[in-house]
Amino acid sequence: MIVIGVSSGTSVDAIDAAAADLALRRDGTLHLRPLGHTEYPWPDGLRRRILAALPPAAVDLGEVCELDTLVGQELGAAARRALDDLAGGDADLVASHGQTLHHWVVAGRARGTLQLGNAAWIAERARRPVVSDFRVADVAAGGQGAPLVSILDALWLATDDADPDARPTAALNIGGIANVTIVGRAGEPVLGWDTGPGSCLVDGAVQRLSDGRDGFDRDGALAASGAVDEKALDALLDESYYAQPPPKSTGRELFDGGYVAARLAARGLTPDGADLVATLTELTAVTIAGSLADHGPAGGVGRVVVSGGGARNPVLLGRLRAHLPAGTDVVPADDLGLPADAKEAYLFALLGFLGVHGIAGTAPGPHRRRATGARRPVVLGSLTPPTALDLPEAGTTVRRLVLANTPYAVVPSSRGNSS
Numbered sequence: 237m238i239v240i241g242v243s244s245g246t247s248v249d250a251i252d253a254a255a256a257d258l259a260l261r262r263d264g265t266l267h268l269r270p271l272g273h274t275e276y277p278w279p280d281g282l283r284r285r286i287l288a289a290l291p292p293a294a295v296d297l298g299e300v301c302e303l304d305t306l307v308g309q310e311l312g313a314a315a316r317r318a319l320d321d322l323a324g325g326d327a328d329l330v331a332s333h334g335q336t337l338h339h340w341v342v343a344g345r346a347r348g349t350l351q352l353g354n355a356a357w358i359a360e361r362a363r364r365p366v367v368s369d370f371r372v373a374d375v376a377a378g379g380q381g382a383p384l385v386s387i388l389d390a391l392w393l394a395t396d397d398a399d400p401d402a403r404p405t406a407a408l409n410i411g412g413i414a415n416v417t418i419v420g421r422a423g424e425p426v427l428g429w430d431t432g433p434g435s436c437l438v439d440g441a442v443q444r445l446s447d448g449r450d451g452f453d454r455d456g457a458l459a460a461s462g463a464v465d466e467k468a469l470d471a472l473l474d475e476s477y478y479a480q481p482p483p484k485s486t487g488r489e490l491f492d493g494g495y496v497a498a499r500l501a502a503r504g505l506t507p508d509g510a511d512l513v514a515t516l517t518e519l520t521a522v523t524i525a526g527s528l529a530d531h532g533p534a535g536g537v538g539r540v541v542v543s544g545g546g547a548r549n550p551v552l553l554g555r556l557r558a559h560l561p562a563g564t565d566v567v568p569a570d571d572l573g574l575p576a577d578a579k580e581a582y583l584f585a586l587l588g589f590l591g592v593h594g595i596a597g598t599a600p601g602p603h604r605r606r607a608t609g610a611r612r613p614v615v616l617g618s619l620t621p622p623t624a625l626d627l628p629e630a631g632t633t634v635r636r637l638v639l640a641n642t643p644y645a646v647v648p649s650s651r652g653n654s655s
């Protein structure tokens with residue numbers, strides 16, 4: 237089955253698209269052949285409206301209705317283009333994450349989550365059935381609904397190594413929010429959680445400094461030219477979220493556009509310019525490394541496999557290496573066969589495939605829970621239109637993910653590498 241995955245993260249920087257050819261074998265091995273990936277820019281006006289609707293903004297229902305339609309139309313147009321650009325017009329299904337507008341967390345428990353981008357518009361534009369709304373079923377079952385990537389990480393990175401001294405892998409995705417999955421040997425429970433800000437605070441600072449002309453710190457140039465303000469860093473590290481045990485999730489509801497200014501103003505601090513960008517970059521590196529130290533395995537991890545826009549920021553990765561224990565390898569996801577900047581789009585292609593085959597989309601976690609904290613495994617996503625698909629029976633449990641060796645295609649986009 238060929239699935240087009242489309243996704244837009246908390247940075248709202250572009251619509252990521254990937255095409256995957258997936259086949260489940262009788263032995264439980266799921267083969268995924270990456271066919272290619274690209275990204276399509278949001279129209280400037282629509283992107284501004286999405287950003288203006290994010291917390292802490294107060295938005296009326298009319299704007300929510302309009303955005304649900306407009307985002308769906310744009311995701312549908314992107315899926316239609318990806319069908320031709322990546323899959324030669326031949327695909328069976330579209331899997332859409334949508335655009336998160338709000339993730340409702342109270343006292344560490346997810347109560348609800350809202351992704352916009354009506355699936356009927358996507359199906360109409362792409363002329364393919366659509367699986368969407370992946371997170372709600374997990375939240376309803378007691379899970380965080382995020383991060384959902386633990387199923388991909390568990391199937392892809394688990395080892396068969398019987399060496400009792402072998403250290404687990406940390407799969408790290410640095411998007412607007414950073415998340416991590418701890419993966420050990422095949423069949424063992426995995427643990428996943430949001431560590432805190434990825435690029436969202438850095439991007440916000442860069443956009444304010446440039447009056448919106450620049451969306452991110454390209455190659456970490458601003459951070460490299462500035463100096464970390466240690467007092468400001470300490471003030472930003474004084475955040476209760478970091479001490480909460482996983483599974484846990486967060487988003488712009490906490491780390492919103494006014495978060496940094498409010499935190500620093502409360503301490504009478506006013507770092508600006510490149511120093512502020514350097515400080516926020518350091519915050520991301522420190523909180524990721526600290527989260528792994530505080531909540532990861534007692535013996536540490538052997539490697540950190542990095543994906544997301546932050547994987548393209550050499551300054552951020554350098555600071556992360558500096559804070560990780562000696563002997564911890566930092567490996568780009570590309571080196572293991574999955575393009576770092578398209579991992580989430582491939583994730584949703586995988587979740588769409590699992591969903592239409594009636595297979596749970598979350599990995600086993602500790603204490604008889606799922607990695608998200610859910611009480612039980614659930615099938616993720618809703619199908620639009622709600623008609624039967626002509627699919628073979630899955631007939632088995634997915635035990636392992638194998639990436640094909642066929643080189644994937646990269647379709648050039650109009651954007652550079654983002655942090």
